[in-house]
Amino acid sequence: MRGYSGAPTIEPVTVRGLIIDWGGVLTTPLRDAIAEWIEADDIDHEGYRLVMREWFAQAYAGDGAVNPVHGLEDGSLPPAEFERMLAERLRTRGGMAVAAEGLLLRMFAAFEPVEEMYEALRRARAAGVRTCLLSNSWGNTYPRESFDELFDQVVISGEVGLRKPDPEIFHHALGLLGLPAPECAFIDDIEHNIRAAEDLGIVGVHHADAATTVARLEELFGVSLG
Template sequence: MLKGVLIDWGGVLTTGLSDSIAEWIVAERLDAAHYRDVMRDLIAHAYEGSANGENMIHALERGEISGFDFERRLAAQLITMDGVQPVAEGLLNRMFAGFRRVEPMYAMLREARAAGMRTCLLSNSWANEYPREDWEDFFDEIVISGEIGMRKPEPRIFEHALGKIGLAGQECVFVDDIEANIVAARRLGIVGVHHRDPEPTIAELETLLGVPLR
């Protein structure tokens, strides 16, 4: 019987990262194709594994480098349509400014808790500010990668989150929009739900948990 829900934040409890990035690219007049080339390599390296060691995303998500250090290094690799680098300071906040809260997903968490499920936010942070004002209504525990020095898809961060809510992997479901994180969770016996859209995710969770979530 499933007793807990582990859930990502960006792209799951918010609108998609790609939409926010698209808004930012237009606002900053970035060379979009060049940006995608840069990020494709960084993200693939960070989440798909590589024999070439780690990159600055690993360090940022664990809190090993500051947000400004990451912003400075990333800005140095980008170019605007005017042929200059974007402003480094505040770059991450501008990237994520387009995130919007997805109310049906929060309502799902409220219903899950009302049904007796333990809930835990499990998020990789990019030194960004989280809107935590009412989080006590939705989460029993909060695990933010940069605050604890671990990141998804490392097994230890899932084990840490399970320990926080006092459940075994087989008793929990994990919702994330990044496939590599889902694969890592499943290796620990956690049921994985690969999120793409709120409606099918909530429907799948209703089936798995055996309770209405709307």
């Protein structure tokens, strides 16, 4: 028993994979894009807030019920139908109807890429980290011309018929990367999605800003990403 410390030795797990969200992580914050759209389209903000609170509460309730957000994200509800349903619930500040056609495009028009996050992805991949985009799509136009440079795999919810926070979409991403959950980190700006990933053993990184997230990734991967 000579040298016994009284506690087992636990080897640290090497994180070799990175699963990352798009909107609000690789782009400027969603709240900023929505604020610009509300101002540009003269949307009644309180009306928008109420319908989104209702729909998101249903979408993340975990009771299996399908609502417009759930349907849009898993591809079972066409974007044009979502636009129609949302426009019916919205009004301008002057009480006028809101145009449904192109509504989603206008909502996200102010998204801008966050170069610090893009550079961190490039450096992580160059260091041998396997990368996967995992995005809940809202009919978005993605910058696919940059995907080959940034990602080993791409999972977009509406294209695979699954959505975060469902466990199946995380298992799908892990399978594509060929890595077990404890060897992967997952970045998202929605805490509910982070908790879902952590429940599967994935290392969660709740994104608030690029500097904090990149610093955490440097700790996990042991390489400079700035």
